[in-house]
Amino acid sequence: MSRENSRGLRRIALEIVHSLRSFFGTFGAGQIFFLRILVNIPYALARPRLIIKQVYVTGVQSLVVIMLAGFFVGMVLALQSFLTLSRFGAEDSIGMVAALGLVRELGPVVTALLFAGRAGTALSSEIGLMRATDQLSGMEMMAVDPIKRVIVPRFLGGVIAMPILAAIFSAMGIFGAWLEGVVILGVDEGAFWSQMQAQVDLRDDVMSGVIKSVFFGIAASLLAVFEGYNSAPTAEGVGRATTRAVVHTSLTVLILNFMLTAWLLGGK
Amino acid sequence: MQQIRAVELGTGLFVFMGILALFFLTTRVTSFDSYSGEGGYELTARFDQVGTLKTRSPVSISGVQIGRVTAIDFDVDRLEAVVTMRIASRYRIPNDSDASILTSGILGGQYIGLQPGGAEEVFQDGDEIAFTQSAVVLEQLISKYLFGQSGGGE
Numbered sequence: 001m002s003r004e005n006s007r008g009l010r011r012i013a014l015e016i017v018h019s020l021r022s023f024f025g026t027f028g029a030g031q032i033f034f035l036r037i038l039v040n041i042p043y044a045l046a047r048p049r050l051i052i053k054q055v056y057v058t059g060v061q062s063l064v065v066i067m068l069a070g071f072f073v074g075m076v077l078a079l080q081s082f083l084t085l086s087r088f089g090a091e092d093s094i095g096m097v098a099a100l101g102l103v104r105e106l107g108p109v110v111t112a113l114l115f116a117g118r119a120g121t122a123l124s125s126e127i128g129l130m131r132a133t134d135q136l137s138g139m140e141m142m143a144v145d146p147i148k149r150v151i152v153p154r155f156l157g158g159v160i161a162m163p164i165l166a167a168i169f170s171a172m173g174i175f176g177a178w179l180e181g182v183v184i185l186g187v188d189e190g191a192f193w194s195q196m197q198a199q200v201d202l203r204d205d206v207m208s209g210v211i212k213s214v215f216f217g218i219a220a221s222l223l224a225v226f227e228g229y230n231s232a233p234t235a236e237g238v239g240r241a242t243t244r245a246v247v248h249t250s251l252t253v254l255i256l257n258f259m260l261t262a263w264l265l266g267g268k
Numbered sequence: 269m270q271q272i273r274a275v276e277l278g279t280g281l282f283v284f285m286g287i288l289a290l291f292f293l294t295t296r297v298t299s300f301d302s303y304s305g306e307g308g309y310e311l312t313a314r315f316d317q318v319g320t321l322k323t324r325s326p327v328s329i330s331g332v333q334i335g336r337v338t339a340i341d342f343d344v345d346r347l348e349a350v351v352t353m354r355i356a357s358r359y360r361i362p363n364d365s366d367a368s369i370l371t372s373g374i375l376g377g378q379y380i381g382l383q384p385g386g387a388e389e390v391f392q393d394g395d396e397i398a399f400t401q402s403a404v405v406l407e408q409l410i411s412k413y414l415f416g417q418s419g420g421g422e
Contacts, residue, residue, distance in 0.1 A: 060278040164286030171289035202298040
């Protein structure tokens, strides 16, 4: 009996060691991959057309999704805060509530999550398919470094597109909050904007949102290209890599969001 | 070629929209205040009690915001709080004005209110406001009221 037990414990311990090893192995591989991307950025900048194409693919093609999402998030923020604040007769400040919520948190975070779903999946499945159909090996054979030619432009495109998308999301959200609050619920327009302007700070709120979205852009793009590049060269492997990219990006963004808010931006 | 044109056009419009959104966020959503920058002049004031005053709290005169608190420190020698504030340079204030820490609204944040004096000369950069009134702490106010009342009744 005790022998059975100890064997079971041994297996569990081995499992834990194995999963820890694979976790830190992936983590380290990701860091090396990131360094390889950073080193190769100058080469990619010499071909700006590739980057522009990727900004188009990741940014412009996500635009409709981002704008719609931002619009409705802003509207629901205004509606919810109106229901609560009107109890205290403070419904004038819904503009402030919506703007602070959007600019500081929801703008960067929801944009990053949608970005992971819309652009990140496209990136990792595209690169994964390139791997599965030996296009990457073909490039290597022609002495073209796939990191320079394929990975870095896609990474940079995502990094450039993400803050722009987040800013558009926040602006659309505030427009949605204005539409819901002022036009539909009848909050005074002057109070809506003046309360917002009095409470939203350029450096503490708007800039911290922009900084966040830059970090999220780096994280989302890096994870998407990393998972795609390291996918197993089969149909199943590409599918798995795509799923992993979305899940890991979402979790990373949420964790990173807390860390950035607590330690970098609002810790006073 | 046509394809590339469309891509470039779309990307250009996209980046332009982003800049427009950022412009909207910086101008329409925030108040673009000039007194948070480097311009203006600095004043200091000493208080026994600063309450919940924070850096970046507003400094106002007659209800008009003219500056911000830039630093709050504690003077170990004189055992007083030293508040440094930056005032926009176009506001010239008589140098016998007094500063008090006030609260905006019932639950609002605290700010420094200046009460203009009658002197001819105005504050220069680095001057100290001589006349100050500390923040009112609610607990002290209540205890003063309670004990004052019971003491008077007996």
